[in-house]
Amino acid sequence: MFIYGNRLPAPGEIIRKSILKQIGFFNPALLQTQDYDFHVRTLLKNKIYIYQKPLVKYRQMINGSQIDNHSNLSILRQNLELPFVLDNFLKMDINLFIKVFSQDFKVFGKPTRETIPYFLGKIALKTDDQIRQKWGYETILNFIKDTKNLKLLNSLYSIQYKDIISLVNKINFDSKSQKINYKDTKFRKIIRKFLNKEK
Numbered sequence: 001m002f003i004y005g006n007r008l009p010a011p012g013e014i015i016r017k018s019i020l021k022q023i024g025f026f027n028p029a030l031l032q033t034q035d036y037d038f039h040v041r042t043l044l045k046n047k048i049y050i051y052q053k054p055l056v057k058y059r060q061m062i063n064g065s066q067i068d069n070h071s072n073l074s075i076l077r078q079n080l081e082l083p084f085v086l087d088n089f090l091k092m093d094i095n096l097f098i099k100v101f102s103q104d105f106k107v108f109g110k111p112t113r114e115t116i117p118y119f120l121g122k123i124a125l126k127t128d129d130q131i132r133q134k135w136g137y138e139t140i141l142n143f144i145k146d147t148k149n150l151k152l153l154n155s156l157y158s159i160q161y162k163d164i165i166s167l168v169n170k171i172n173f174d175s176k177s178q179k180i181n182y183k184d185t186k187f188r189k190i191i192r193k194f195l196n197k198e199k
Contacts, residue, residue: 006036
């Protein structure tokens with residue numbers, strides 16, 4: 001779900017009322033990723049069962065009138081909403097995090113509850129998706145704006161500030177595709193704040 005997106009179809013789900021009381025309903029602020037966000041919040045706190053036999057049919061409208069019609073507008077909305085969905089993973093329990101992402105620890109080292117944002121950022125940077133990569137880089141920058149966290153990374157994994165900044169090289173920047181515009185993000189503000197602390 002973190003790397004490849006929503007893999008659970010919303011039609012045909014049966015959900016206990018107690019789960020809805022626990023995690024809430026669809027986020028009304030989201031349009032393209034309501035079900036993705038809901039599924040992530042559900043999976044972070046509950047186990048699910050996937051019934052293999054098809055129970056519903058999904059009709060694709062020829063006129064493109066459904067929400068997931070892959071128009072430029074729906075793709076833009078999905079890209080803008082994705083970071084809100086990915087933020088849910090920052091609330092993961094450490095035991096679940098270790099279970100889900102254990103293969104990545106061979107590369108990055110063993111995480112702690114405090115270092116989950118750093119690890120998720122690194123995992124996002126490994127994907128081919130520029131939106132996830134951007135989220136990963138910004139998540140790491142947000143994490144280290146508290147200098148205690150940079151010191152923690154240094155003590156646990158020997159990571160220094162120059163290592164963090166060099167992570168921008170992991171972003172697949174293709175000038176022909178949609179450009180990543182850091183002018184409209186917190187990127188510059190975070191770097192400026194961090195550099196002022198270092199003086």
